[in-house]
Amino acid sequence: QQQVKQSPQSLIVQKGGISIINCAYENTAFDYFPWYQQFPGKGPALLIAIRPDVSEKKEGRFTISFNKSAKQFSLHIMDSQPGDSATYFCAASGDGGTSYGKLTFGQGTILTVHP
């Protein structure tokens, strides 16, 4: 079963707009929630991550919102740019010792930002 569900599968946004990608998880043992960005022909790279002790984390134009009670988290890309066009994966894992690196990924969202 898919323990981390991601939506939408694809997203088209105009330059300057806001891109929003949502994820929901089932396993309450998860306590580390990263987002990875993948460009064509490349491996995923960490974009931003959050732990459940905060409800929001912002890095530049990228913000994660986290709702522990609803078991949901989302990525917001403000002022979206054509260079943001990529596939985005949410993920989840435990946050310690042997849990490190064993990520459960969402299905991915292909973001296209039109100029």
Next chain:
Amino acid sequence: DADVTQTPRNRITKTGKRIMLECSQTKGHDRMYWYRQDPGLGLRLIYYSFDVKDINKGEISDGYSVSRQAQAKFSLSLESAIPNQTALYFCATSLSGANVLTFGAGSRLTVL
């Protein structure tokens, strides 16, 4: 040079053939992983290794085996490839005290 290097980048093989995908890293990370990416399924963990003598199965290890030849080298083998193993395979590394993965560029495998 890339921090995490995967070879081959592309491989086409036939059903029943043995195939090995190799991964080497210059990050000095102790942990290494193999993930598989399929459209609509995201990435799934096949095997992981916390050090040379510690190898563990991931979510989808059936049909795969691995070898950790050195701290910097981790290979994935398909003993008898089948078409549903057609996928994009990623090697990743991390430090034992950090939850950040560094991925290679991927190996695209097609099994006919």
